[in-house]
Amino acid sequence: MSDVVLSISHLTKRFDQQTILEDLSLDVREGEVVVIVGSSGCGKSTLLRCINALEEIQGGEIRLRGEPIRHNSKNLPEMRRKIGMVFQNYELFPHLTVLDNIMLSPVRAQKRSREETRTEALTLLDRVGLKEKAGSYPRQLSGGQKQRVAIVRALIMHPEILLFDEVTAALDPEMVREVLDVIVSLADQGKTMLIVTHEMSFARAVADRIILLEDRRILEENTPEQFFTSPKTEQAEKFLQSFEFKRKKES
Amino acid sequence: MDWGYIQNVLPLYGKAAWLTLRTGAAGILLAAIVGLLCAAASHWRVPVLRRITSAYVEISRNTPLLIQLFFIYYGLPKIGIRTRPEACGILGLAFLGGGYMAEAFRSGIEAVDRIQEESALSLGLTRLQTFLHVILPQAAAISAPAFMANVVFLMKETSVFSAVSLMDLMFTAKDQIGLYYRTAENLFLLVGAYLLILLPLSMLGSVWERRLRYAGFGT
Numbered sequence: 001m002s003d004v005v006l007s008i009s010h011l012t013k014r015f016d017q018q019t020i021l022e023d024l025s026l027d028v029r030e031g032e033v034v035v036i037v038g039s040s041g042c043g044k045s046t047l048l049r050c051i052n053a054l055e056e057i058q059g060g061e062i063r064l065r066g067e068p069i070r071h072n073s074k075n076l077p078e079m080r081r082k083i084g085m086v087f088q089n090y091e092l093f094p095h096l097t098v099l100d101n102i103m104l105s106p107v108r109a110q111k112r113s114r115e116e117t118r119t120e121a122l123t124l125l126d127r128v129g130l131k132e133k134a135g136s137y138p139r140q141l142s143g144g145q146k147q148r149v150a151i152v153r154a155l156i157m158h159p160e161i162l163l164f165d166e167v168t169a170a171l172d173p174e175m176v177r178e179v180l181d182v183i184v185s186l187a188d189q190g191k192t193m194l195i196v197t198h199e200m201s202f203a204r205a206v207a208d209r210i211i212l213l214e215d216r217r218i219l220e221e222n223t224p225e226q227f228f229t230s231p232k233t234e235q236a237e238k239f240l241q242s243f244e245f246k247r248k249k250e251s
Numbered sequence: 252m253d254w255g256y257i258q259n260v261l262p263l264y265g266k267a268a269w270l271t272l273r274t275g276a277a278g279i280l281l282a283a284i285v286g287l288l289c290a291a292a293s294h295w296r297v298p299v300l301r302r303i304t305s306a307y308v309e310i311s312r313n314t315p316l317l318i319q320l321f322f323i324y325y326g327l328p329k330i331g332i333r334t335r336p337e338a339c340g341i342l343g344l345a346f347l348g349g350g351y352m353a354e355a356f357r358s359g360i361e362a363v364d365r366i367q368e369e370s371a372l373s374l375g376l377t378r379l380q381t382f383l384h385v386i387l388p389q390a391a392a393i394s395a396p397a398f399m400a401n402v403v404f405l406m407k408e409t410s411v412f413s414a415v416s417l418m419d420l421m422f423t424a425k426d427q428i429g430l431y432y433r434t435a436e437n438l439f440l441l442v443g444a445y446l447l448i449l450l451p452l453s454m455l456g457s458v459w460e461r462r463l464r465y466a467g468f469g470t
């Protein structure tokens with residue numbers, strides 16, 4: 001069994017009095033793709049945000065390659081560089097070109113040389129079909145293009161793990177595919193990923209493991225095949241049904 | 252209107268205008284720095300500094316510049332801090348302007364979405380790097396109109412500098428009127444000089460504002 005990259009143990013997250021996640025444990029191994037599904041508001045985003053300490057946690061521990069991630073620790077920026085995060089609404093920096101968006105953190109935070117970074121940025125952009133957009137501003141791109149740039153911006157940091165939070169939820173349907181294709185190819189390259197999504201056929205294709213988050217905890221953990229064909233829990237069955245349409249037809 | 256007289260005093264007004272510009276620019280520059288530091292303190296919620304900052308902003312914006320100048324010029328020497336008139340004017344303007352600039356920058360910073368900051372932090376940038384490279388450039392664009400309005404406002408406020416015997420435009424006009432009773436000529440020169448300084452500033456401000464609007468970062 002390969003190494004554990006991300007280890008979450010007994011995580012508890014509260015907002016004021018409201019408990020969002022309780023005693024949640026989860027390991028992600030090297031090269032593994034774990035997909036998290038669950039109804040809206042069940043705490044999927046919160047879980048991802050806890051992992052790179054955008055949220056304080058009230059209990060438990062999160063470790064990356066054995067090193068704890070703490071909200072108030074001095075080496076937090078360093079830890080975050082090892083965690084790539086892609087947001088639902090891209091969150092590109094509007095005042096910077098595509099290339100500068102991608103180069104900002106490698107150059108400023110990792111102190112890599114401009115030349116080397118630029119070369120890699122252009123290679124990565126080329127791989128997602130956006131090399132000619134290097135000099136454009138985010139406002140000049142479509143949603144799908146912006147999200148691909150955001151993925152490149154995370155990739156160039158060479159993170160240990162990539163976190164995706166409903167990265168196609170804000171896209172027009174015809175742009176969903178181009179973004180998901182990129183993520184599938186990352187899975188093929190053996191990248192370690194934790195993905196929150198509502199795209200069920202994508203989840204089924206890309207996941208090594210599917211996790212249903214509900215009621216502050218992990219309700220079901222399963223292989224994609226089993227999850228979609230014969231889920232273990234009633235809640236999973238109900239959740240899957242919410243994606244189906246039925247009509248009573250008069251004969 | 253006695254044009255010969257006007258020609259004679261023109262160099263005096265030139266000198267006075269230069270003084271107004273010089274002290275005004277220095278005061279405004281200091282005010283911008285003070286304002287930026289205050290805005291950063293409130294953005295980062297620096298525990299004690301943040302309280303001091305907001306108290307300062309209220310005091311500076313709710314007392315007249317004339318009184319602030321008197322305080323610096325006549326009050327501070329009583330505790331051993333003496334300032335030359337020009338330094339006094341600059342400090343007074345910086346004190347007043349710092350409060351206004353702080354508010355201009357603060358509202359710009361607050362208008363930048365919090366998730367932009369989170370996006371930068373999640374890339375592993377430090378809080379200072381995030382502030383300098385991500386938040387501030389966006390905030391500056393949003394703050395630009397308020398900033399330029401403050402610049403014009405503070406330039407106008409320099410007209411009370413004469414009260415601490417700075418030989419600025421206002422001082423020169425009053426002096427000349429007192430000496431030679433040439434009221435019309437001197438008022439004409441005074442208004443002309445201020446317009447000459449302020450109109451380009453205002454125009455610069457609106458051009459800048461329009462350019463930023465068209466650059467319209469958007470999403």
Ligand SMILES: Nc1ncnc2c1ncn2[C@@H]1O[C@H](COP(=O)(O)OP(=O)(O)O)[C@@H](O)[C@H]1O
Binds near residue numbers: 041
């Ligand atoms: N900053 C916050 N303060 C208070 N409650 C929050 C905050 N962020 C999220 N929540 C609450 O936490 C719950 C989980 O939110 P979220 O993680 O965004 O859900 P999901 O991503 O699964 O849709 C929701 O009930 C939401 O209202």
Ligand SMILES: [Mg+2]
Binds near residue numbers: 044045166
């Ligand atoms: Mg969410």
